[in-house]
Amino acid sequence: MISLRKNRLTFIQMLVSLYINRRLIFDLTKREVLGRYTGSVIGVSWSFINPLLMLAVYTFFFSVVFQAKWGINTSQNKADFAIILFVGLIVHALFAECINRAPSLVTNNVNYVKKIIFPLEILPCVAMGVALFHAVVSLFILLVIQLLFSGSISWTLVFFPFILFPLILTTLGISWILAALGVYLRDIGQITAFITAILLFVSPVFYPLSMVPPKLQTVILLNPLTLIIEQSRKVLLFGEIPDWDRLISYTIFSVLIAWVGFWCFQKTRRGFADVL
16 A cells, blocks of 8 residues: 655656555455445345346336437337436446545545555545446446347447546546545535536436537536537447547546546645544
């Protein structure tokens, strides 16, 4: 376990810290995932059952009750809308789980704060690891359902990790900032819960971006989830190549956000022990 010195706050040092502590991040992530299901009858199997039940509910209400269609394609079967919707929910859930947990990451691990050698900066990474585990499980279920209903899976899904990568960096950057603020401002958790709930509706989860009036599309695109959700559907469901120009621009922005978040966390961590 190696923690960076307070004067080493460059982006490269951030990567070095994550690389050096990769084993610790993996072990803590594994422990937390298993710990969530300790005492349950079927254990980790709940991580598969929960998204499967959620997909079934969405399929029933949106396709049977509301008879919703995605866009103007009237040839969709009853599961198509739910599958398209599920992609957006996977992305939003990944972001929301990390952001909602971030303000309490340090306050819930006071014992780590007292340990000088413990790298506190990995706590958001552990939360991200848990969220990624659940996202991968949901993605697996999505692909299985898609294969059952459509008979094929598009090869363009290989681009999905490249689409998700900038969102991971952005989420980590925001999580570092919120984790630091959460030590000094305990109300941050209430605010993040409200914001992530709003993002569910201002992100193209329940509707395609094309349905938004052109004047508002620019505003919607400022949402960090919009581009990722739209591009994820392109590669996972529609068999299209991602918009690399936009993704590269987003990645550059995400690198900046990650570094700023890391910098803020390392700068403010000196006062954690005094506050806690």
